[in-house]
Amino acid sequence: MLAENTLSKYVSAGSRTRGMDYFRRGRVRRLTLAPDGHIEASVLGTEAYTVRLSFPEDELVTSCDCPWWDQHNQVCKHIWAAILAASQRNLLPERDLFIDADPDVAVVAPFPRAVRESRPAWRSFLDALGPAPPAGRPAASRVIPEEIAYTIPPRAPNAQTLTLQIVGRARKKNGEWGKWRALSIRPDELHVLNEFDRTTIALMQRPYAYSIETTVSVPPSTTAWWFERLARANKLAMHSEDGDLQPIAWDDGAPWTLRIAIENDHDAGMYYIVGSIERDGATMPLDEIESIYPDVLVRNHVASRFDDGGRSAWLRALRTTPRVEIPHSDSDKFRQALLRAPMANIALPDDLGWSIVDDQPHPVLALQHDPHGAELIGDLSFVYDEWRVSSRSTEMQHTLGKNLIRRNRNAEEELRMRLVGLGVIATWDSYRIRA
Numbered sequence: 549m550l551a552e553n554t555l556s557k558y559v560s561a562g563s564r565t566r567g568m569d570y571f572r573r574g575r576v577r578r579l580t581l582a583p584d585g586h587i588e589a590s591v592l593g594t595e596a597y598t599v600r601l602s603f604p605e606d607e608l609v610t611s612c613d614c615p616w617w618d619q620h621n622q623v624c625k626h627i628w629a630a631i632l633a634a635s636q637r638n639l640l641p642e643r644d645l646f647i648d649a650d651p652d653v654a655v656v657a658p659f660p661r662a663v664r665e666s667r668p669a670w671r672s673f674l675d676a677l678g679p680a681p682p683a684g685r686p687a688a689s690r691v692i693p694e695e696i697a698y699t700i701p702p703r704a705p706n707a708q709t710l711t712l713q714i715v716g717r718a719r720k721k722n723g724e725w726g727k728w729r730a731l732s733i734r735p736d737e738l739h740v741l742n743e744f745d746r747t748t749i750a751l752m753q754r755p756y757a758y759s760i761e762t763t764v765s766v767p768p769s770t771t772a773w774w775f776e777r778l779a780r781a782n783k784l785a786m787h788s789e790d791g792d793l794q795p796i797a798w799d800d801g802a803p804w805t806l807r808i809a810i811e812n813d814h815d816a817g818m819y820y821i822v823g824s825i826e827r828d829g830a831t832m833p834l835d836e837i838e839s840i841y842p843d844v845l846v847r848n849h850v851a852s853r854f855d856d857g858g859r860s861a862w863l864r865a866l867r868t869t870p871r872v873e874i875p876h877s878d879s880d881k882f883r884q885a886l887l888r889a890p891m892a893n894i895a896l897p898d899d900l901g902w903s904i905v906d907d908q909p910h911p912v913l914a915l916q917h918d919p920h921g922a923e924l925i926g927d928l929s930f931v932y933d934e935w936r937v938s939s940r941s942t943e944m945q946h947t948l949g950k951n952l953i954r955r956n957r958n959a960e961e962e963l964r965m966r967l968v969g970l971g972v973i974a975t976w977d978s979y980r981i982r983a
Contacts, residue, residue, distance in 0.1 A: 552635040555608060558647035559623045567628025576633040577675050587639055589630035596675040599630040608645045623647065692737060694718045696745045697728070697785045697793055698778050700846075703838055710766040710774065710841050714749065715793075728793060731762045744781055768842035775844045775851045786838075786849065796849050802827055803853035804845060808862045809895035819882065819900065821872040823863060825854075834867060861890055884947060902952035907932045909956055911963045928967070930960055939964065 556564060570576070570591060578590040586602035597614045611617065616624045634640050693716025700712065714731040731749075735758070738746050752764040766774050778784035779798035786794045804827045811820045825832035825845070832847060839846040840863070845854040856863055866872070874882045883900055909930035918925050928939040932953050935946045945954045 552631060552640060554644045555631060555647065559628055563623050563625050563628050566625035568632065570625055570629035571632040576629050579630070579633050579637065579639070581639055587630070587634050589633065590675055591626040591629050592675060593626060596672060597626050599626050601627075601630060601634065603641055603645065606643060606645055608647050610647070691718050692733065692740050693731065695725075696731065696741070696749075696783070698748070698783050699785050699787055699793060700796070700839065702787055702789075707839065707841050709768065710771045710844075712752070712764050712766060712774070712778075714752075714760075714762045714764070727791070731760065733760050735760060744783070748778070748783075771841050772843040772853060775841070779851050784851070786846075794849050796846065796851050799850050799852035801852065803843075803855045804832060806854075806856045806859050806863055807895070808859050808866075810897060810900060812897040812899065817876045819874040819876070819879070819897070821862075821866070821874075823866040834863075834870065837867075840867075859890070859894070862894070883950075887945065887947065887952075902947065902950055905933060905951050905953045906956070907953065909960050909963065911960075911967070912936070913967070928964065930955075930963070 559567075570593075575592040576589055577592050577596065578588075580588050582588060586600060589599045589601075590596050591599055591612075593614060597612055600611045602609045610623060610627050612624050612626045614624055614626055616622070617627070631640070695718075696714065696716045698712045698714055700710070701707075715728045716731045716733075717726050717728050720726050733741075738749060738760075741749070749760065753761060775784065775796075776798055779796050782795060784796040786796055788794050804825045806823065807826050808821070808823050811822055812818075813820060823834055825834065825837070836847050837845055838848070840854070843854055844851055846852075879900065883902075886896075886900075909932055912929045912931055913926045914929065915924045915926050929936050930939065932946075932955065933951075934948055935953050937943060937946070937955065939960065943955075945952060947953070
């Protein structure tokens with residue numbers, strides 16, 4: 549590093565920048581130290597160029613057979629890339645070196661240039677292959693797992709995303725299985741795994757990842773697919789309290805569906821919100837469910853398809869508060885509160901239901917004099933039965949006792965346009981009528 553640092557001031561910024569790029573991209577394909585102490589390198593540019601470095605006393609003498617060095621006699625990017633590669637391999641002398649040149653021009657001391665010989669095709673072919681990969685650690689220093697599993701948490705009451713942890717284990721010298729541990733494997737070692745694990749892990753990795761991720765989050769749209777793939781292969785498991793893994797099987801049956809109902813107990817004077825999971829006449833109590841994921845539920849270490857029917861918010865609330873009671877005395881308040889809840893196919897008792905009223909609106913234009921002009925200001929409202937609503941209101945329905953009145957926006961717009969046709973001028977918050 550000492551020689552490299554002192555030499556940089558003799559080399560132009562452009563050659564250093566481009567040479568550093570060549571070095572980092574591995575374009576220095578061959579680097580040898582001759583018996584007489586000079587260094588020869590092959591650097592791949594437009595073609596493979598030969599760089600030579602020698603060190604008479606404290607001076608660095610360089611040459612390159614590229615056109616740039618031939619024309620300008622300056623340190624080129626190929627020479628600087630070779631200097632960096634030699635420094636990395638500790639081949640440069642550990643002393644201050646100089647290049648006999650003007651630092652602003654970076655002209656190097658001339659070196660007797662050999663006559664360039666025709667390069668054999670086989671040499672160009674081998675240079676294009678690049679260097680041999682660095683020697684890895686001995687195979688004995690790493691233990692590749694003999695068995696791999698994909699695990700989920702013991703309980704996930706209402707998980708929005710499936711998170712899988714990839715673990716592995718290998719046998720000990722005595723033949724017993726070792727403990728399950730987070731998978732530790734390099735991308736270049738995937739080929740030693742069986743086809744299922746090799747493909748599965750590759751599918752889970754992000755593009756251009758430099759290492760194997762062992763904790764993976766699965767998108768909700770593919771959760772059921774991953775559950776079925778892993779469970780069918782006996783690769784999906786759940787951690788138990790003793791640290792071992794409990795396999796999760798796959799259920800080939802039809803999807804379970806969620807039923808939410810509000811039941812009336814006349815004797816107790818109560819309404820109850822109840823929920824159950826149903827399929828083909830069978831019922832699964834909510835407290836038997838271990839985990840719920842998008843489109844999948846797990847019970848007794850068996851994963852099944854699941855359709856919540858758009859009632860996932862009710863399911864999450866019921867799993868937190870399994871028993872919800874509403875006194876009959878609160879029925880009117882409860883009915884009003886239900887209007888603000890997501891009522892997707894919720895079964896209601898008759899006395900909590902509504903009679904839907906789809907009435908036609910009747911326009912009402914309330915007028916007052918504008919003290920600052922010769923116009924009347926009007927406020928447009930619509931009357932539905934006994935409900936009067938401003939045209940600017942965002943309220944879409946209203947209850948009167950057990951009647952649920954719904955607005956008709958299309959009819960309101962037709963009436964509003966009739967007013968405009970009569971010469972009434974609409975403004976952002978009201979209407980103006982010339983007196």
